[in-house]
Amino acid sequence: MNSLAATLPQGTGSGYVAAAYIVFFAIVLIYVAIMAIRLSRVERDVRELHARAGQPPQQPPQPAARPGDVGEPQLAEQPQLGARPRRQDETHGQTPEPHTPVRERETV
Amino acid sequence: MPIGRGLRTLSISTVAAMGVALGLVFFYAPIEAEEGFLQKIFYLHVPLAIVSLCGFVLGGLMAIAHLRTRDQRWDLRSYVTIHMSLILGVVVLLTGAIWARGSWGHWWVWSEPTLVSFLIVMLLYATYQPLRFAIEDPERQARYASVFAITAGAFVPMNFLAVRLSSSYLHPRVLGSSSNLPPPMALTFGVSLGAMALLFATLCSYELAAKRTRILLKSSSRILGYR
Amino acid sequence: MSAVAPDTHLPATGGARVPPPAPRSKPPGTLVVVAALLRKELLVELRTLESVPGMSLFAVSTFVVFHFALNRSSVDGDLAAGVLWVTLLFAAMLGVNRLFVADAEQGGFDGFLLAPVDRSAMLAAKVLALLAYLIVLELVAVPAFGLLLLGPSLGQALPGLLAVLVLADIGIAVIGTLIAALAVRTRARDLLGPLLALPLLVPVVIGGARASSPLLSIVHPGGLQLRWLGTLGLYDLVFGLIAYAVFDFLLED
Numbered sequence: 001m002n003s004l005a006a007t008l009p010q011g012t013g014s015g016y017v018a019a020a021y022i023v024f025f026a027i028v029l030i031y032v033a034i035m036a037i038r039l040s041r042v043e044r045d046v047r048e049l050h051a052r053a054g055q056p057p058q059q060p061p062q063p064a065a066r067p068g069d070v071g072e073p074q075l076a077e078q079p080q081l082g083a084r085p086r087r088q089d090e091t092h093g094q095t096p097e098p099h100t101p102v103r104e105r106e107t108v
Numbered sequence: 109m110p111i112g113r114g115l116r117t118l119s120i121s122t123v124a125a126m127g128v129a130l131g132l133v134f135f136y137a138p139i140e141a142e143e144g145f146l147q148k149i150f151y152l153h154v155p156l157a158i159v160s161l162c163g164f165v166l167g168g169l170m171a172i173a174h175l176r177t178r179d180q181r182w183d184l185r186s187y188v189t190i191h192m193s194l195i196l197g198v199v200v201l202l203t204g205a206i207w208a209r210g211s212w213g214h215w216w217v218w219s220e221p222t223l224v225s226f227l228i229v230m231l232l233y234a235t236y237q238p239l240r241f242a243i244e245d246p247e248r249q250a251r252y253a254s255v256f257a258i259t260a261g262a263f264v265p266m267n268f269l270a271v272r273l274s275s276s277y278l279h280p281r282v283l284g285s286s287s288n289l290p291p292p293m294a295l296t297f298g299v300s301l302g303a304m305a306l307l308f309a310t311l312c313s314y315e316l317a318a319k320r321t322r323i324l325l326k327s328s329s330r331i332l333g334y335r
Numbered sequence: 336m337s338a339v340a341p342d343t344h345l346p347a348t349g350g351a352r353v354p355p356p357a358p359r360s361k362p363p364g365t366l367v368v369v370a371a372l373l374r375k376e377l378l379v380e381l382r383t384l385e386s387v388p389g390m391s392l393f394a395v396s397t398f399v400v401f402h403f404a405l406n407r408s409s410v411d412g413d414l415a416a417g418v419l420w421v422t423l424l425f426a427a428m429l430g431v432n433r434l435f436v437a438d439a440e441q442g443g444f445d446g447f448l449l450a451p452v453d454r455s456a457m458l459a460a461k462v463l464a465l466l467a468y469l470i471v472l473e474l475v476a477v478p479a480f481g482l483l484l485l486g487p488s489l490g491q492a493l494p495g496l497l498a499v500l501v502l503a504d505i506g507i508a509v510i511g512t513l514i515a516a517l518a519v520r521t522r523a524r525d526l527l528g529p530l531l532a533l534p535l536l537v538p539v540v541i542g543g544a545r546a547s548s549p550l551l552s553i554v555h556p557g558g559l560q561l562r563w564l565g566t567l568g569l570y571d572l573v574f575g576l577i578a579y580a581v582f583d584f585l586l587e588d
Contacts (some may be wrong), residue, residue, distance in 0.1 A: 012147030016210035020149045024156070027199050038318050053332060088136065091144040091171055175584055188463035232534035235527065252517055254529070255581045259513060262577050263535055270538035270566055274545055 111324075112317040118310040127237050128295070132239060137296040146210045153203040154223060155301040156196055157226060158310045159252035161264055163193030168261020171254035183250040188315045190236055197230045218275075225271040232260055365459075366453045372460030378439065386471060387471050388431045394426040398483045406481035410487035416548040419480055420540050423469075424507070426476065428529045430468045431511040434461060435519040458512060458582040466508040474498055485551065492550040495559035499550075502537060503543040509571065511536050513578045516585045542567040565572035 133151045142148035167190035174182035204223045205215045218224060239256055243249040288296060353363050353371045360372070363371075381385055401418050402408070410418055447457055481489035489496075508533060520530040542563045549557030550568050 013143075013210065014149075016146055016206050017148045020206045023202050024199050028194065028307070029312075031195065035314055035318060036188055042318070042321055042325060045329075049325070049332070051331060093318055106172070175581070228537050232531070235530050235534075236522075237529070239517070239521065239527060242523055242527060248520075251584050251587070252521070255513075255517060255584055258581055259535070259574070259577055262573060266538055266570060266573055270541045270570075273562060273566060274541045320487050 111320045115310075115313055115317060118306065118313055122303070122306040125299070129300040130304040132296040132299055137293050138290070140293075142200060143174070144209065146207070149203055149207045149210070151296055151300045153200060155297070155304040156175075156203070158301060159304045160193045160196040160200055161226075161229070162305075163189050163196070164229065164264050165261045167193065167256045168259075171261070173259035174254045175258075176249065182251060183254060185312075185316065186254065187240075188312050188319065190233060190257060192312050192315065194230070194233055194236070195311075196304075196308065197226065200226060201230065211243055212277070221271045221275040222268075224275070225268045228267055228271070228286045230262055230264065239292060257261065261273075264265050268294045351512045363451045363452065365441045365456050368450075368456040369463070370385055371457045372456060373463050375462035376460060380464070380468070385572065386433045390426040390429050390468065390472045390477040394422050394472060395483075397422040397425065398461050398476075398480060402484060405439070407484075409448050410484050411421070411486035412552040412554065413548045414542075414546040415487075415551040416483055419477075419546045419551075420482075420486060422538060423473065423476060423543075424533075424536060426472055427507050427511060429471060430465060430472070431515045431532060432525050432528050434465060434512060434515040434522075444586060452584045454586050455585065456561045458516075458578060461512045461516075461572055462508045462578075465511050466504055469504045469507060472506070485543060487551060487556070489552045491556075492547075495550045496547060498559065498564065499543055499546045502564060502571060503539050506567060506574065507537045509537060509578050510539075513582065513585075517581065538570050539567065542570065 129151070133148055137148070137151070139145060164303070167186045170182050170186035170189060174186060201223075204220070204226070208217045208223070209215050211217075236253065236256060240249055240253050243252055247313070353367065384406070401422070403408075405414070405418075407414075438447075448454075477489070477500075514528055514532040514535070518524045518531060521527055546560060546563035546567075550559065
């Protein structure tokens with residue numbers, strides 16, 4: 001504990017060091033929180049899917065297995081927006097094509 | 109590859125490495141003669157900067173793989189890597205500013221070439237997401253983004269060279285260089301670097317897992333005819 | 336009509352004449368195609384005059400703005416180099432914005448893609464065209480600069496300055512073409528182009544300004560420093576290769 005004890009009274013340095021480390025951990029924690037929110041959303045979606053799978057489907061299921069759906073699906077959607085608000089011209093009025101699903105719930 | 113494989117191992121290793129690194133920084137590394145306690149930021153700022161820059165270059169390499177194999181998974185990896193490097197890059201700039209403020213009294217100094225080149229790199233990569241969002245067709249978006257990632261990845265070392273050259277006549281490096289460190293500091297630096305690299309890998313893995321899960325979810329919904 | 340489909344479909348070079356290939360022989364060589372495309376570009380520019388006069392006028396106006404903004408009648412050394420390079424850079428951005436617009440709007444891409452030619456020909460032709468525009472821009476802007484703002488005489492700086500300008504122009508042309516092709520088919524293309532190009536061109540500004548500064552100095556006049564020429568040359572080489580490697584991927588559609 002020598003180095004720490006010797007310099008804490010110094011004052012000027014430690015404040016900045018603390019600030020820097022706090023900034024670092026804060027951002028990492030914010031990221032973890034965002035991931036947690038996303039996870040809960042995924043969980044809710046899966047649960048809903050699970051529930052609906054138990055009932056008869058409301059519409060005839062679409063023809064299955066388009067080439068892109070087998071195995072690992074393509075990244076067929078635009079990257080998620082994260083914390084930014086959606087811009088108007090992007091999604092309003094955009095008819096969802098089969099492979100670009102409308103992101104209804106992505107605003108974080 | 110199953111989603112989320114190895115996440116637990118990665119996370120635990122990251123936390124452990126971080127703990128060891130922090131311990132070394134505050135209890136083992138000696139106080140630097142000139143800068144005093146403030147120099148400890150060096151063990152946070154510089155490893156993050158190195159990891160972030162490597163992340164950008166790595167994103168470019170993954171983009172090359174994407175263009176060569178046309179496998180969209182590489183584009184996903186490239187996107188996540190660049191995105192994560194951007195986030196860490198913000199931390200680098202903030203900690204750099206804090207360090208500059210503590211050292212020089214100003215929140216920004218032009219005399220530190222690494223910080224300056226980092227700013228330029230960040231300005232460039234800040235256009236990555238606007239570029240992606242400006243293209244609607246997913247395949248074209250991925251392709252154009254890969255072209256950008258390759259160009260920008262090649263730009264990173266070029267830019268560092270140019271900025272280094274340009275500032276060699278100005279003040280000597282004030283925020284400390286990572287060469288000729290005494291062994292205890294070098295060890296601390298190395299461990300910190302490893303910890304940051306692990307953190308980067310872990311965060312990227314989480315992001316990738318989240319994205320893949322969402323994609324699977326969407327496509328499952330579609331197959332089952334629910335959306 | 337003959338039984339064998341003649342491969343006389345010309346590349347969409349809009350009036351430029353490519354020598355029709357002999358039946359069942361190989362398509363025109365790349366150099367021929369580049370020359371044809373370049374000729375088309377320059378012809379179109381000469382007829383429409385939509386890039387170069389604008390760029391030149393912009394540069395001269397910017398010098399006037401600088402006079403008022405800096406509140407100086409003459410600049411030299413670092414300041415002179417800075418004013419010159421900033422002006423050239425932003426004027427170049429105007430040209431970059433317009434580079435692919437006609438192709439994007441009038442189907443020039445599709446026509447070119449149908450032709451059995453090496454796609455890098457379009458890259459080469461566009462880079463050379465942009466280079467030509469930049470040279471004409473500088474033919475106007477540099478003397479204007481010497482007249483309006485430059486303190487020391489332009490004469491003795493000129494040879495060194497020419498070398499720097501040529502190397503820097505190549506870099507601007509390569510990156511400008513690549514970014515123009517990238518930005519032209521996105522939304523907000525006029526914004527995205529300069530936004531992408533400016534950080535990428537910082538090394539060119541560094542090399543150009545640092546090299547020009549001693550040439551334009553009154554107090555400490557100096558010679559041309561090779562390290563900056565080396566940096567510019569390296570930049571041109573690296574990004575020339577990269578542009579050549581990735582340009583094809585921008586054209587597919």
